[in-house]
Amino acid sequence: MSLKDFFKGLFGKDSQEPRICKKCNEEIKYSDLKANHIICPKCNAYMRMNAFERLEAICDAETFSPVDEELTSNNIINFPEYDEKLEKAKKATGLNEAVVCGTCSIGGKKTAIFVMDSAFMMASMGSVVGEKITRLFEKATTEKLPVVGFVTSGGARMQEGIISLMQMAKVSGAVKRHNDAGLLYIPVLTDPTTGGITASFGMLGDIILAEPKALIGFAGARVIEQTTGEKLPKGFQRAEFLLEHGFIDAIVDRKDLKDTLSNLLAIHAKA
């Protein structure tokens, strides 16, 4: 299935509408934004990409094939307002859940790929997000494929209580089995990556890439400020801060991501 066919019908709202840059508040024509990798042409802020835009930018044309797209979340602990939130998120994004999984080629190398979409409940991880990513790693392990993951998330999904916390262990286990089979995993951390996702598969790559200025951390900055009374240093929890402290391998400009991934996949390809 082509990427366009897959997403056709998924998008309830017109993704061609102009968007407002949250940094400079300018309204940007969609065609201008698209031509500039969804980076604001006025102030160069990296605006958040939806799953469709990311897959289109990274996958070789017509190579993406989705898996487990039909899985949807249930209100397993009967949490207040969760059903409504899920419905709203589905409508707003045209997605069934906060992660899209599948296989594709990147620079001619076949790979498993997952893309999280922060427009769906801040891409928080409940049981379906955990299950889909786990299944993708298991599939990649069986089929001897590398995994590339575009990570963004507010953390574990509160509305699923302890079940969502346990997804951190579940996914980490699947990443380990994939690793133990000698296979490559590259997470690309995008804005924002926080909480339980940083504390699980976000930080478990062979090579960890990040987009410039992406917020990446475990505890929330405001929580730290309130708890400790300390003033946060400039650039705290930004990708550059993590690079400086040795927790990510490289920061890659969005326009270079596909080439960098293609290159890394080729370097790690087994003869």
Added chain:
Amino acid sequence: MSNLTAYEKVAAARGNKRPMGGYFIKNMIDNFVELHGDRRFGDDGAIVAGVGFLNGEPVTVIAMERGDTIEERIKRHFGCPTPEGYRKALRLMKNAEKFNRPIICFIGSSGAYCGIDAEERGQGEAIAENLYEMMGIKAPIISVIVGEGGSGGALALGVGNRVCMLENSVYSVISPEGCATILWKDATKASDAADVLKLTAQDLKEFDVIEKIVDEKDLTNEEICDNLKKYIYEEIKELKKMSTKELLDQRYEKFRKIGR
């Protein structure tokens, strides 16, 4: 079984006099030798770890501890582990694996230490590494929630073949106060949040997240500790009968099936 509400259990789990990891080490483990440091940066007081005997069986024990006096609590930053604590825990789990020694983890903490320094030294990475490595440790692991199991910071010692909880302990993705703030913009509604989060031992047993609840009602700390000791010892005996592959597959499947 007690009739406490969810939030009363939260209060009990946090109780000022409630025994934490150090108590169980003292009353359960013979000839305990505490081992310090992560060999990377420092030694975290919120994690007490070492080796000793449980009914004559050599074991490695890793325990969260907040301390009794206010001075000690400050030194142990109220039982909230830093990245160094998690890295010390992992170092000693690897040592246990090398000598094929069962591992017992005691969990009781409001969460991982929250601070600029913890972020600078990779709090998220330290927790992630533990979840990942614990899935592959070739020695039996038993995790016991004795107090408040606070989110990822608790889970970082919680990837066991067996996970059990004391009757009045709790285990949650977020604190009831945090949940109430997000949900109703009102931290004083924590009691309602505790209900909706389903964080009691009874809830977790129902969800098949834990295998065992150790009774507390009308029992002294000594009796609770004795019962827990019996349980741990029996489970270690069972787990030692497994091949390495069975042990690792059982641990993987235990978490794999949650939310499948």
